[in-house]
Amino acid sequence: MHLFLAKAIEANGNLSRASRSLAPPAHSHHGIGDFDIGKIGLGAKNFTADFSQTAEYKKIARLGYVDIRYPTDNLFGIRFEPWHIKIT
Ligand SMILES: [Zn+2]
Numbered sequence: 001m002h003l004f005l006a007k008a009i010e011a012n013g014n015l016s017r018a019s020r021s022l023a024p025p026a027h028s029h030h031g032i033g034d035f036d037i038g039k040i041g042l043g044a045k046n047f048t049a050d051f052s053q054t055a056e057y058k059k060i061a062r063l064g065y066v067d068i069r070y071p072t073d074n075l076f077g078i079r080f081e082p083w084h085i086k087i088t
Contacts, residue, residue, distance in 0.1 A: 001025045020078055034069055034086045052082035060085065 004024050011018040023029070030036075038046030039056045051057050060066055067088050070081040 029069055029084075029086065034084060036083045037085055038083055046083055047081075049080055049082065052080075057082050 004018065004022055007018040007022040008015055015024075019027075028034075036047075037056070037060065038051065039054050042051065042054065045051065061068065065088055066085050068082055069084045069086045070076065070078040072080045074080075
């Protein structure tokens with residue numbers, strides 16, 4: 001709740017815009033098995049589109065049992081999150 005409220009304040013109260021980069025309380029897929037991945041040494045860039053240029057991302061994307069939850073132009077209107085994966 002605290003994280004989402006902080007994001008909403010950052011978005012000048014625009015809850016729709018806030019929810020494109022942070023799920024409202026009880027709406028995150030992290031609670032049902034999704035998780036975030038990253039490359040050691042990439043730091044905060046792990047949570048940007050830059051991560052999709054790494055060998056680690058490309059290897060993960062080729063695995064048949066892993067999907068990127070929010071690919072580019074996803075139907076949810078959520079920003080591209082190459083670090084957020086789900087096991088299929
Ligand atoms: Zn995530």
